Amino acid sequence: MADTPSLTSSDGVMKSDFAQVHGPSSEGNPEISSGPRHEEVHMLLPHRGDNGLDGLSVSRFVPPTYDEALLGIKTKIARQEEVLRRHHVPRHWKPPGHRIGKIAFNALCLMSFGHAGLDSVWAAIMLWEEGDESAWAEGIQQTLDRLTNINVVASLLLSTCAAFITTPPPNPAMVNYTLRGPYLCILGSFALLIGGIIVCSASLLVTGKARPYWAKEVLYANRFHVYCTLAMLSYPFVSIGIATLLLAFGLLSAVWSAQDRGSACVIVLILPISMAVLFGVSNATAKAKSRLRERESNA
Incomplete structure (x- = not known):
């Protein structure tokens, strides 16, 4: 043949x-x-x-393609803005009027959902009631991913604290974390990590099974429930952050209290200081570029 x-x-x-x-072809199809x-x-x-x-x-x-993904993001933002114009956010979902309460409320929202305010959560619930479940599903998935990452980091830090608490230092002359001050810091970090992991696991279970109607009528029913929900979702971030600082302070104080603290201080401090310098330089460069673009757009 x-x-x-x-x-x-x-x-x-x-x-x-x-x-x-x-x-499917995009020719002649505006959507x-x-x-x-x-x-x-x-x-x-x-x-x-x-x-x-x-x-x-x-x-x-x-x-x-990149253009299609960008169009999808714009469409999602436009849908949320439109539904917020039609369904106003309840008063108890908004931050308090005084300055300190507003800062605390936005900080809790930032640690819980990664952005200030509950407007996006309310918009996702309203879109779900109108038949669009994509915004709610995406928001739940982002929250679950964030809690999972925090749980993994907390588990790694917990094993590190357990190793310091239960084992003697190999060279007490350089690092002696069995002293009273460093040991109390490491022990406090261990306790905070356990509490953070427990609350984070409970938040994962509750968030994974949460439905929009139940969240609206139970989790955010009034201002007291709103603050309780935000406290539960933000507690893992706060406790694990404080535990990390306590662990770092305990190790630094253990190095500082040792007999031979010259070489140990260099080894312990050189990496964090270098990372802090690199972080500051990168952020300063990004800020300068954003200012330059703003000037060009205004010109």
Whole structure:
């Protein structure tokens, strides 16, 4: 049988004289999907039967382009802004009027959800009531990922504290963490880490099973419930952050209280100081670039 002439298209799909490629096209369609696409490739293969040629359909995954992903982000923000205009945020969901209460409320929201305020949570609930569950599912997944990462870090720090508490120092002349001050700091860090892991695990269970209606009527029913929910979600971040500082202070004080503190101080302090310098330089550069772009846009 003679060879069938074939061509290779720009997207890498082999086409023969009998091939037809069917897939979604953005031409003439102003609404482009922001998610992954599945193109169906329908190829007619030679067959010796009475019917002549038989068809074979192949489904292929096509990842979204950058423009489509950007369009999806803009569409999500636009949906949230639109639903917030139609459904105003309840008063007990908003921060208090006085300055200190507003700062504390925004700090709790920032540690709980990664952004100030509860407007996005309210918008996700309202969109769910209107039939759009994507915003709520995405917000829950982000919260679960953040709590999972915090839980992993806390578990690693807990094992480190347990090693310092239960084992003697190999060289007390350089690092002696069995002294009263360093040992109390490490012990306090151990206790805070245990509490943070317990609350974080409970938050994971509650958040994973939370539904929008239940969150609206129970978790955020009034201002007291709002503060309790924010405290529960932000406690792992606070406790593990304080535990990390206590552990670092305990190790530094153990080095400082040792007999040979010259070389030990250099080894312990050189890495954190160098990372702090690099972090400051990178943030200063980013801030300078953002200011330059702002000036160019204003000009």
